[in-house]
Amino acid sequence: MPELPLFEIRPYRASDLDEVIELFVRSVREIASMDYTQPQIKAWAKVDRAEWEQARMSRPTWVAIKDGQIAGFIDLQSNGLIDMLFVHPEFQRQGVATALLARVEAEAGEADMPVLHTYSSLTAQTFFEISGFTLLLARSVVVRGERFVQCVMEKRL
Numbered sequence: 001m002p003e004l005p006l007f008e009i010r011p012y013r014a015s016d017l018d019e020v021i022e023l024f025v026r027s028v029r030e031i032a033s034m035d036y037t038q039p040q041i042k043a044w045a046k047v048d049r050a051e052w053e054q055a056r057m058s059r060p061t062w063v064a065i066k067d068g069q070i071a072g073f074i075d076l077q078s079n080g081l082i083d084m085l086f087v088h089p090e091f092q093r094q095g096v097a098t099a100l101l102a103r104v105e106a107e108a109g110e111a112d113m114p115v116l117h118t119y120s121s122l123t124a125q126t127f128f129e130i131s132g133f134t135l136l137l138a139r140s141v142v143v144r145g146e147r148f149v150q151c152v153m154e155k156r157l
């Protein structure tokens with residue numbers, strides 16, 4: 001019998017908003033917090049629900065579903081930028097991000113996008129490197145008063 005895929009990847013729906021926000025906050029507080037200071041995590045995890053609602057509807061986003069729950073999400077802007085890739089703390093290292101990125105790469109291929117890029121966190125840098133992205137530069141940005149190192153990375157498709 002053929003094996004069922006581990007996760008269903010489907011387009012984001014407006015009704016996913018609160019679950020996606022909760023996943024984001026938990027992923028930052030419980031996973032990214034290993035690489036950042038408490039003040040950085042506090043600034044990063046601040047959410048304006050209306051802004052999120054608008055941002056999610058303004059660009060394609062996909063969610064990974066396991067047992068009826070959102071295990072992770074990813075987005076893709078028309079210029080090839082992956083702005084968001086977050087996996088639920090309870091679903092780390094189970095291939096969720098790999099499956100989400102594969103979906104984005106397939107969509108980018110369909111849209112004749114030659115290159116994907118991202119401003120990776122320190123936490124996600126190894127994942128992106130293993131997934132074929134190259135580090136172009138590490139730069140410093142200020143978000144809500146806190147300074148962060150951002151890894152500018154790209155993958156030619």
Ligand SMILES: CC(C)(COP(=O)(O)OP(=O)(O)OC[C@H]1O[C@@H](n2cnc3c(N)ncnc32)[C@H](O)[C@@H]1OP(=O)(O)O)[C@@H](O)C(=O)NCCC(=O)NCCS
Pocket residue numbers: 027028031032072083084085086087088091092093094095096097098099119120121122123124125126127130
């Ligand atoms: C980075 C992140 C998206 C990876 O998601 P994931 O679903 O756990 O990743 P996968 O299971 O698909 O990992 C694939 C491979 O990437 C590498 N990898 C993933 N996370 C890693 C980590 N923390 N350290 C080292 N290698 C890692 C491993 O080689 C892994 O394969 P393996 O588990 O068989 O060794 C997830 O840890 C996350 O949500 N982090 C916090 C949020 C964040 O920083 N997001 C990025 C914002 S730009």
